[in-house]
Amino acid sequence: MTSLTLVIGNKNYSSWSLRPWLAMKQFDLPFTEIRIPLYSPEATDQIRQLCPQGNGKVPILIHESRIVWDSLAIFEYLTEMFPERSWWSGTYTARAVARSICAEMHSGFLALRHHLPMNCRAHLPGRNFGSEVQNDIDRITTIWRDCRQAYGGRDPFLFGRFTIADAMFAPVVLRFRTYGIALDTTCQAYSDAIVALPALQEWLQSATAETETIPTFEQ
Numbered sequence: 459m460t461s462l463t464l465v466i467g468n469k470n471y472s473s474w475s476l477r478p479w480l481a482m483k484q485f486d487l488p489f490t491e492i493r494i495p496l497y498s499p500e501a502t503d504q505i506r507q508l509c510p511q512g513n514g515k516v517p518i519l520i521h522e523s524r525i526v527w528d529s530l531a532i533f534e535y536l537t538e539m540f541p542e543r544s545w546w547s548g549t550y551t552a553r554a555v556a557r558s559i560c561a562e563m564h565s566g567f568l569a570l571r572h573h574l575p576m577n578c579r580a581h582l583p584g585r586n587f588g589s590e591v592q593n594d595i596d597r598i599t600t601i602w603r604d605c606r607q608a609y610g611g612r613d614p615f616l617f618g619r620f621t622i623a624d625a626m627f628a629p630v631v632l633r634f635r636t637y638g639i640a641l642d643t644t645c646q647a648y649s650d651a652i653v654a655l656p657a658l659q660e661w662l663q664s665a666t667a668e669t670e671t672i673p674t675f676e677q
């Protein structure tokens with residue numbers, strides 16, 4: 459057994475933290491969790507102490523003497539270190555698409571991230587947002603429909619069973635839920651499957667129990 463530590467932010471707000479946390483839970487990889495409430499006076503120092511060479515952000519993975527920051531790098535590292543887990547699924551073609559949509563999620567959807575921040579415990583339907591956010595929503599729901607149709611099969615996730623791609627999109631599922639974004643049947647069923655995951659429920663319970671609020675994400 460190896461010793462893994464995952465450093466995360468507030469569960470209510472930290473969308474990037476949720477991604478590796480959910481995948482590690484789903485793939486049954488035990489880890490110690492260090493939660494740092496973000497934007498608190500001590501947060502930056504605490505993060506820098508744990509990962510001096512990083513960018514001062516979470517998530518951070520610590521494994522033996524190695525430190526990995528940035529969610530995509532963490533996934534790269536986990537797949538290399540624990541290849542016996544089925545992090546990806548399907549054919550080379552399916553995995554090429556899965557990697558592409560993960561990269562797209564990682565580098566894109568800035569309008570959605572900015573205007574609809576993750577806030578798990580809130581319910582804020584009816585928010586006004588512009589065409590850039592709507593374009594992001596349309597692109598994401600197209601990705602979900604295409605993947606479900608081409609690779610979903612009988613299982614409920616983007617590539618059949620749960621993979622890294624679902625972990626990458628889980629925060630979007632929660633954003634759509636918070637802001638009451640209307641979804642078609644396929645996308646709603648996919649969202650419901652993500653929310654029903656026991657690990658996601660565990661995350662939501664902890665998020666609801668948190669007492670810190672970050673005003674920028676509450677406006």
Ligand SMILES: N[C@@H](CCC(=O)N[C@@H](CS)C(=O)NCC(=O)O)C(=O)O
Binds near residue numbers: 467473514516527528
């Ligand atoms: N691209 C990075 C993004 C990391 C990121 O922006 N993390 C946020 C929390 S979700 C953070 O640490 N914010 C604290 C800060 O900027 O001071 C990743 O994938 O890990």
